[in-house]
Amino acid sequence: MDDYEPGPVPSPRPLDRFGFVKPELNISPDGLIKGRSACEYEREERRVRKWRKMIGAGGSDWKHYVRRKPHVVRRRIRKGIPDCLRGLVWQLISGSRDLLLMNPGVYEQLVIYETSASELDIIRDISRTFPSHVFFQQRHGPGQRSLYNVLKAYSVFDRDVGYVQGMGFLAGLLLLYMSEEDAFWLLVALLKGAVHAPMEGLYLAFSFVPLPIFVTEVGDGYFRWRWQKWVGLPLVQQYLFQFDHLVREHLPKLGEHFTQEMINPSMYASQWFITVFSYSFPFHLALRIWDVFLYEGVKIVFKVGLALLKYCADDLVKLPFEKLIHALRNFPKDAMDPDTLLPMAYSIKVSKRLEEMKQEYENKNGKTAESAECNEKQKQA
Amino acid sequence: MARRADEEYDYLFKVVLIGDSGVGKSNLLSRFTRNEFCLESKSTIGVEFATRTLQVEGRTVKAQIWDTAGQERYRAITSAYYRGALGALLVYDVTKPTTFENVSRWLKELRDHADANIVIMLIGNKTDLKHLRAVATEDAQGYAEKEGLSFIETSALEATNVEKAFQTILSEIYRIISKKSLSSDEPAPANIKEGKTIVVEGSEANTKKPCCSS
Numbered sequence: 001m002d003d004y005e006p007g008p009v010p011s012p013r014p015l016d017r018f019g020f021v022k023p024e025l026n027i028s029p030d031g032l033i034k035g036r037s038a039c040e041y042e043r044e045e046r047r048v049r050k051w052r053k054m055i056g057a058g059g060s061d062w063k064h065y066v067r068r069k070p071h072v073v074r075r076r077i078r079k080g081i082p083d084c085l086r087g088l089v090w091q092l093i094s095g096s097r098d099l100l101l102m103n104p105g106v107y108e109q110l111v112i113y114e115t116s117a118s119e120l121d122i123i124r125d126i127s128r129t130f131p132s133h134v135f136f137q138q139r140h141g142p143g144q145r146s147l148y149n150v151l152k153a154y155s156v157f158d159r160d161v162g163y164v165q166g167m168g169f170l171a172g173l174l175l176l177y178m179s180e181e182d183a184f185w186l187l188v189a190l191l192k193g194a195v196h197a198p199m200e201g202l203y204l205a206f207s208f209v210p211l212p213i214f215v216t217e218v219g220d221g222y223f224r225w226r227w228q229k230w231v232g233l234p235l236v237q238q239y240l241f242q243f244d245h246l247v248r249e250h251l252p253k254l255g256e257h258f259t260q261e262m263i264n265p266s267m268y269a270s271q272w273f274i275t276v277f278s279y280s281f282p283f284h285l286a287l288r289i290w291d292v293f294l295y296e297g298v299k300i301v302f303k304v305g306l307a308l309l310k311y312c313a314d315d316l317v318k319l320p321f322e323k324l325i326h327a328l329r330n331f332p333k334d335a336m337d338p339d340t341l342l343p344m345a346y347s348i349k350v351s352k353r354l355e356e357m358k359q360e361y362e363n364k365n366g367k368t369a370e371s372a373e374c375n376e377k378q379k380q381a
Numbered sequence: 382m383a384r385r386a387d388e389e390y391d392y393l394f395k396v397v398l399i400g401d402s403g404v405g406k407s408n409l410l411s412r413f414t415r416n417e418f419c420l421e422s423k424s425t426i427g428v429e430f431a432t433r434t435l436q437v438e439g440r441t442v443k444a445q446i447w448d449t450a451g452q453e454r455y456r457a458i459t460s461a462y463y464r465g466a467l468g469a470l471l472v473y474d475v476t477k478p479t480t481f482e483n484v485s486r487w488l489k490e491l492r493d494h495a496d497a498n499i500v501i502m503l504i505g506n507k508t509d510l511k512h513l514r515a516v517a518t519e520d521a522q523g524y525a526e527k528e529g530l531s532f533i534e535t536s537a538l539e540a541t542n543v544e545k546a547f548q549t550i551l552s553e554i555y556r557i558i559s560k561k562s563l564s565s566d567e568p569a570p571a572n573i574k575e576g577k578t579i580v581v582e583g584s585e586a587n588t589k590k591p592c593c594s595s
């Protein structure tokens with residue numbers, strides 16, 4: 001994919017149960033003894049049996065079950081999807097399975113025959129995506145190749161979005177649980193909104209707004225409009241706006257401290273939204289968040305973010321600017337325990353306020369979208 | 382709260398790292414602040430931040446450095462961080478001509494969003510890849526002179542000139558700051574300009590402001 005020679009196959013280093021190379025510090029004696037107990041295995045197996053029954057062979061009973069008992073499904077998903085069924089269930093709950101079935105052969109077409117303007121951008125980031133995971137480590141290995149294919153296919157499928165840094169972490173996470181083609185359609189389902197509101201706005205470059213005063217004649221009775229760049233990554237900006245307000249409402253003391261220290265969410269939470277916690281969070285936590293994210297939508301990202309801040313608030317309010325930024329990017333291990341953090345997140349209600357603040361954001365930014373409908377060239381009347 | 386010795390400084394200078402994606406900004410930063418080069422680094426999403434305290438012209442200066450994502454559409458988020466920055470390190474990759482060609486667009490970005498008197502240094506990184514060099518030193522040097530930028534070539538991998546690059550820009554900032562306060566015996570006034578709390582005279586209350594409120 002580039003002009004470097006293929007690197008040597010990485011020497012075998014200890015991996016965690018998800019395939020990430022363990023940081024050397026972590027190989028402590030107690031880490032070695034600490035396996036899962038027989039009792040835990042049994043419980044896990046019972047859970048898998050329950051899930052299999054709920055899904056049916058190859059997912060055949062799933063829709064029926066969800067329609068009959070959506071709350072049971074939600075409760076079970078919140079407890080975590082069994083790892084061996086995760087890939088399949090993700091495809092079912094995201095709606096990507098249906099997209100795949102409706103579009104046979106499309107993925108292959110995109111990968112093989114189309115070329116993308118973003119190919120070089122993608123290649124540059126391939127080795128910088130989950131660099132510590134064994135699947136993606138080998139230069140030009142199967143992991144890197146499939147990551148490239150999915151991202152390239154998406155950039156062709158949706159040329160407005162193309163490729164954006166951060167998408168690789170979404171695709172990479174998916175590829176650890178499903179085939180290239182499945183991962184591609186799940187990405188489509190998310191960004192185009194198969195089940196929940198589309199998230200492509202997280203990655204869109206910008207929209208253009210014409211400035212009619214600057215119309216100039218370009219000959220032949222055609223006029224060229226001056227266009228003004230509208231915001232990049234518009235949905236990220238909206239989410240950050242909403243999150244900022246939620247912090248102030250749910251954690252007023254911390255919000256006040258943030259104001260004093262001039263901390264805003266773009267300094268710590270952009271990655272949370274752009275990669276749905278897959279960029280730098282412990283992988284087992286990211287997976288649990290993704291289980292809920294795919295079923296319930298993006299509000300879980302807000303809830304988890306708030307829960308993290310809430311859990312650490314007593315420490316955070318004492319920290320000055322630099323330490324605060326550091327702490328917001330390196331949460332303590334106990335805060336990252338899914339069984340502590342997620343129940344806390346579930347208990348935080350955000351839906352109503354999110355909707356209200358979306359309205360507020362749009363009003364504030366004066367939805368000038370209507371005027372953007374003008375053509376670039378307009379025949380003189 | 383008593384400040385530990387390593388947190389004492391005469392000045393706090395905010396500097397931004399900008400340039401195309403993949404040119405080595407994050408590794409220049411980690412080389413400078415932690416003396417680390419990471420072959421397995423992740424691409425930067427949004428902004429990152431690091432500091433280092435060092436001696437500049439006999440003063441203790443804390444450099445507060447903001448590293449940004451390089452991809453064009455991230456500028457909507459990253460350009461907020463130019464505000465209040467006293468210096469900018471504009472990095473290109475000496476093996477990738479397009480990253481050098483894009484320097485002029487980055488300059489325009491700075492002129493649109495940063496303070497007018499920001500000190501800009503052009504950095505050609507990855508000089509260790511000698512056989513792949515595609516941007517001549519003289520071309521970049523000439524361009525820098527024309528645009529009034531300082532210029533240096535570095536290798537974050539081999540730690541060549543990284544220290545010097547940061548030292549140079551911080552000294553330049555220092556000289557500008559101290560010129561402005563010639564009339565006073567104090568090293569510098571606490572506030573040079575409204576909205577800029579970069580220059581800090583020891584006081585605890587002022588040690589933190591990053592100056593990007595939007």
Ligand SMILES: Nc1nc2c(ncn2[C@@H]2O[C@H](COP(=O)(O)OP(=O)(O)O)[C@@H](O)[C@H]2O)c(=O)[nH]1
Nearest residue numbers: 402403404405406407408419420507536537538
């Ligand atoms: N040979 C060489 N590679 C470098 C150097 N600096 C960075 N790199 C590599 O270039 C790639 C991009 O570096 P990174 O710091 O992430 O770039 P950024 O996107 O500008 O932050 C990584 O694979 C680095 O290992 C350098 O001085 N020499």
Ligand SMILES: [Mg+2]
Nearest residue numbers: 406407424425
């Ligand atoms: Mg970077």
